């Protein structure tokens with residue numbers, strides 16, 4: 001069945017990738033919104049759009065994602081990530097729509113040394129992670145039909161992200177120090193967008209879903225590995241040096257290990273997940289092609 005799908009936060013990294021994908025695949029009818037036309041903390045906004053477009057599913061790509069800024073701007077982080085998620089859950093329930101909500105590896109404290117499973121206890125360390133975790137919990141309490149997908153280290157051709165920062169610094173400098181003791185997996189937002197479309201194309205709108213999933217690219221990396229791969233694949237001669245987190249103080253605490261176990265989403269939805277280096281190559285090729293054009 002072709003569904004009417006409301007995508008929030010459509011100007012962000014993931015929202016933009018979904019928008020690009022929707023122009024190639026006509027399987028669903030998407031409606032893309034971001035601030036100021038849709039503020040997810042406004043019940044009136046969300047309700048009006050659900051009515052106007054007869055929405056069957058909401059994909060929530062909207063979030064307060066400034067991890068460090070959140071430490072001094074907790075009210076806004078909680079308002080968007082917790083209260084906004086609750087508004088979307090209420091509206092999804094009122095309109096019998098499926099809510100696909102995106103969350104984060106930062107709900108974990110990073111003390112594990114094996115990939116996190118969905119049922120592992122959450123114990124976020126900073127305001128951003130706490131606000132995202134409370135957003136998840138509000139969705140579970142309100143209980144529309146819901147799927148929560150936690151992801152990690154998102155990057156894309158759109159918006160600001162680590163890859164773009166490294167490309168800029170790599171072109172300016174001969175040497176760059178990057179932390180080697182934070183381990184996780186980069187995720188190309190285009191791959192996550194494709195997984196979301198697969199779920200939308202194969203889900204049963206009559207079913208009441210209540211599942212949490214993990215999605216990142218395959219493989220494991222430190223930020224140092226990620227930066228070195230960016231330089232290598234894009235042919236930049238900038239040398240990347242490994243440093244410890246203690247030598248690179250950041251405002252918000254980060255999990256030292258946040259690799260996600262993705263067995264459940266692969267099993268339940270048959271999504272194929274590319275390796276992070278392959279996806280990074282795709283993005284860098286895309287950026288190069290656009291720069292030359």
Ligand SMILES: NC(=O)c1ccc[n+]([C@@H]2O[C@H](COP(=O)([O-])OP(=O)(O)OC[C@H]3O[C@@H](n4cnc5c(N)ncnc54)[C@H](OP(=O)(O)O)[C@@H]3O)[C@@H](O)[C@H]2O)c1
Pocket residue numbers: 008009010011012013014015034035038039040041060061062063064065080084102103104105132150151152153154155159
């Ligand atoms: N980025 C990462 O590394 C990462 C890692 C793990 C999980 N995630 C999660 O993945 C999801 C997508 O992340 P992303 O990187 O695509 O985020 P993003 O690029 O920061 O985009 C978020 C979008 O939401 C918008 N927004 C903020 N407050 C809003 C509100 N009240 N109502 C409606 N829209 C609002 C933002 O607008 P403004 O720009 O105007 O504020 C922005 O366009 C988020 O749930 C995030 O928590 C991200």
